[in-house]
Amino acid sequence: MINVNNITKHFGQHRVLHDISLEIKPQEVVVIIGPSGSGKSTFLRCLNGLEKVSDGQIFVNNREITHSKTNLSHVRKEVGMVFQRFNLFHHLSVLENITIGPRKVLKVSQQEAEKRAFTLLEKVGLKEKAGAYPDQLSGGQQQRVAIARALAMNPIVMLFDEPTSALDPEMVGEVLAVMKDLAREGMTMAVVTHEMGFAREVGDRVLFMDDGVIVEENTPNEIFNNPKEERTKLFLSKIL
Amino acid sequence: MNFFQIVSAAMPQLIKGAQLTVWYSIASIILATVLGLAFALLKLSRFAILRRIGEIYVHIFRGLPLLVEIFYIYFAIPMILPMHKWFDPYFTPIAGIIALALNEGAYITEIIRAGILAVDRGQSEAALSIGMTGPQTMRFIILPQAFKRMVPPLVNQFIQTIKDTSLLSAISVTELTRSGQIIISTNFASLQIWTAIAAVYLIIILLLTALSGYLERRWQIDKR
Numbered sequence: 329m330i331n332v333n334n335i336t337k338h339f340g341q342h343r344v345l346h347d348i349s350l351e352i353k354p355q356e357v358v359v360i361i362g363p364s365g366s367g368k369s370t371f372l373r374c375l376n377g378l379e380k381v382s383d384g385q386i387f388v389n390n391r392e393i394t395h396s397k398t399n400l401s402h403v404r405k406e407v408g409m410v411f412q413r414f415n416l417f418h419h420l421s422v423l424e425n426i427t428i429g430p431r432k433v434l435k436v437s438q439q440e441a442e443k444r445a446f447t448l449l450e451k452v453g454l455k456e457k458a459g460a461y462p463d464q465l466s467g468g469q470q471q472r473v474a475i476a477r478a479l480a481m482n483p484i485v486m487l488f489d490e491p492t493s494a495l496d497p498e499m500v501g502e503v504l505a506v507m508k509d510l511a512r513e514g515m516t517m518a519v520v521t522h523e524m525g526f527a528r529e530v531g532d533r534v535l536f537m538d539d540g541v542i543v544e545e546n547t548p549n550e551i552f553n554n555p556k557e558e559r560t561k562l563f564l565s566k567i568l
Numbered sequence: 569m570n571f572f573q574i575v576s577a578a579m580p581q582l583i584k585g586a587q588l589t590v591w592y593s594i595a596s597i598i599l600a601t602v603l604g605l606a607f608a609l610l611k612l613s614r615f616a617i618l619r620r621i622g623e624i625y626v627h628i629f630r631g632l633p634l635l636v637e638i639f640y641i642y643f644a645i646p647m648i649l650p651m652h653k654w655f656d657p658y659f660t661p662i663a664g665i666i667a668l669a670l671n672e673g674a675y676i677t678e679i680i681r682a683g684i685l686a687v688d689r690g691q692s693e694a695a696l697s698i699g700m701t702g703p704q705t706m707r708f709i710i711l712p713q714a715f716k717r718m719v720p721p722l723v724n725q726f727i728q729t730i731k732d733t734s735l736l737s738a739i740s741v742t743e744l745t746r747s748g749q750i751i752i753s754t755n756f757a758s759l760q761i762w763t764a765i766a767a768v769y770l771i772i773i774l775l776l777t778a779l780s781g782y783l784e785r786r787w788q789i790d791k792r
Contacts, residue, residue: 409694
């Protein structure tokens with residue numbers, strides 16, 4: 329589904345990502361953990377072209393998004409993204425936030441888009457908030473709407489960039505619950521998170537990143553109970 | 569004759585002038601906003617050459633006194649391009665409106681650019697992430713949010729434009745100021761007529777302020 333071949337990224341002299349390769353298979357849930365500044369968010373943002381790589385190739389569904397001729401908006405239709413700070417459109421209602429993509433990008437009729445939006449709102453438990461504006465919602469509710477907005481495009485893969493890091497602790501659970509449902513339904517997911525419980529429970533594979541490289545990659549069970557690398561051990565000892 | 573008699577005798581002519589002031593203001597505000605939006609988008613372009621064009625426009629038209637711009641378009645350019653013949657008999661209003669619009673448009677360029685830049689980057693990232701193209705992102709996500717924030721500074725600039733129409737009296741457009749000057753040249757009632765002129769300007773601007781207050785409330789600007 330997603331193939332990453334030896335990508336490198338620099339910001340000026342600073343090396344952010346170094347020679348990263350990865351394959352994400354359909355229906356797989358890959359969780360990326362690591363200290364802040366390790367490049368994990370940048371890596372995720374490369375997967376839908378929000379960040380440009382300096383070198384290497386990324387294929388999404390066999391389309392090379394790192395090629396200069398590729399129309400990125402065509403690829404992004406199929407790649408859902410959920411941000412740490414939700415990024416709901418402040419001037420649109422919850423319903424409009426969810427329908428604007430299908431309507432303007434996929435050219436779905438308003439009626440059809442709204443029907444699907446209500447189905448998604450029901451799924452994330454916010455049907456009664458359809459007419460509300462983002463600023464009237466709690467962080468957890470906003471993030472659930474953001475997930476619904478991404479799902480409205482019928483993506484083949486979902487990217488989550490620290491989706492619970494900006495939430496009050498009591499709201500983390502409701503967002504993780506929605507994500508677990510998604511994983512159970514077979515959605516392909518790449519998740520950058522500090523929620524080790526989620527990684528353990530839902531992840532098929534866990535990547536530990538540090539200093540722009542993938543230090544260790546394994547099943548959650550192996551990573552958490554039997555880490556091989558010193559840096560992984562050190563990181564886990566600090567956070568667990 | 570007392571104050572009220574003088575003013576009421578002059579009123580029909582002053583109102584005619586005020587009407588011209590309003591029409592000139594509306595025309596140049598519309599044109600200036602179009603110019604401002606176009607050059608703001610140029611200044612935000614990823615192509616250096618387009619950015620440079622926007623910069624040069626703002627530099628020139630914000631950098632010159634408005635009166636010089638008016639004279640330049642009205643007197644200087646016809647020396648090399650016979651525009652006054654092409655547009656006869658409408659050259660005076662056209663030159664006046666274009667001069668005003670080019671000048672105010674330079675300020676509006678910066679207002680709109682600042683408004684667009686003030687919208688959080690996350691908004692455009694989210695829009696791009698659901699597959700919107702750059703122009704769609706600008707139109708459906710960035711501009712609607714930027715516009716709400718631009719209303720107060722834009723209204724400021726529109727008020728400035730209304731007041732600046734008085735400079736068109738220098739190329740003999742009989743707007744409010746020039747109408748007053750003509751009246752005074754016959755009745756010499758400077759105090760009364762200038763007082764009346766000032767009052768009419770304040771009323772026009774009061775109406776615009778009320779309109780913008782209404783729009784701000786309607787769009788709930790301070791809610792976000």
